[in-house]
Amino acid sequence: MKPIITERLTIREFRPNDLGEIYRILDVELKFKDSNQQDSSIGQRKKWLDWTIQGYEQNRLLLNPPYGDNAIILKDSLQLIGTCGFAPVLAPLGLIPYYRYIADVSDIERNYPEVGLFFAISPHYQCRGFAYEAAMALMNYGFEKLKLQRIVGITHIQNNPSIAVLKRLGMRVETLPNQKLMQVVGIAENNDEWKNIIKKAG
Ligand SMILES: CC(C)(COP(=O)(O)OP(=O)(O)OC[C@H]1O[C@@H](n2cnc3c(N)ncnc32)[C@H](O)[C@@H]1OP(=O)(O)O)[C@@H](O)C(=O)NCCC(=O)NCCS
Structure with missing residues (x-):
């Protein structure tokens, strides 16, 4: 993925010399x-970083979506402060009434594939809107460039900061407390409502 520039951030592909920072x-x-x-x-983080970096090229060669982690860099200081990206989701999303309605689910026992969004920010830089800013830029990219119909975000019921970000992104947030892996699901549809959110976010 080409770098995405926002007001305060550059979202770019990881490089081998990011290892120390992203491990920390x-x-x-x-x-x-x-x-x-x-x-x-x-050592394990290095394997992950090598795999992440190789994935960029392999995804491009296979014409896959740009799945994988990207570095979140502060434009001012060039400090790496976190990671964000798209991930493939395969989950029983039909358990969510809203998803059943928008995705025309015929069998709630099945797993449905979607594109998911993820983000993580160093505790030293949290609560300054950086996750929201990075995630908003990715959603815009996903809807405008990748022409995705929808983007989801999955998190745990106790992850209040993550839930707050999903809500601020304008996602419809549903909870499934009895599910182990998808206790909270945010869903954004590529529609006029989303275009208005982008307009308001500037
Ligand atoms: C989730 C995470 C990325 C948020 O990063 P961030 O840069 O602090 O996020 P933002 O500053 O954009 O927004 C944080 C929101 O959480 C809210 N928040 C922070 N701590 C909170 C808490 N304990 N309870 C409720 N809300 C909280 C903030 O008020 C803010 O919401 P607002 O914008 O509506 O005021 C960060 O906490 C993190 O890296 N967590 C660990 C990794 C993770 O869980 N990633 C999500 C998996 S998808």
Whole structure:
């Protein structure tokens, strides 16, 4: 993906020399765990970064959507402050009444594919609107450039900052407290309502 420039941020593809910074943010500060609930060592984070960087080229060659993490950089200081991007989602979204209505779901037992949005910001830079600014730019890219019909954001019921960002983005936010992996789902449709949100956000 070509860099996206916003008022305060540059969202660009990761580079090999981002390793130290992104390891510090994701593994030391935010204590990210993998799906086995394991911490990530610098060696594992390097494998992830290599895979992320290789993915940019492979996605381009295969004409895939630009899935994967992108660095969020402060324009002023060039400081790397977080990551954001698109991810493939495959989930029983038909459990959500609003999704059933908009996506014409025939069987709520099935998994439905959508494009998801994710973001993470270093605790030193949180609560200054950076996640919102980065996510808004990605949503605009997704709707305008990728011509997506909808974008979803999935998070945990206790993740109040993430839920706040999904709401501020103008997503319809639904909760499924009994679901393990999709307790909260934000859904944005590419429609006139969204175009008005973009206009208001400037
Ligand atoms: C979620 C996350 C990216 C938000 O980053 P951020 O840059 O602080 O986000 P913003 O400043 O754009 O917005 C934060 C919102 O959370 C709200 N918030 C912060 N702490 C909160 C809390 N404890 N309870 C409720 N709301 C809270 C803020 O008021 C703000 O909402 P507002 O804009 O409506 O006032 C950040 O907390 C993070 O990296 N968390 C760990 C990774 C993660 O959970 N990512 C989301 C997975 S999709």
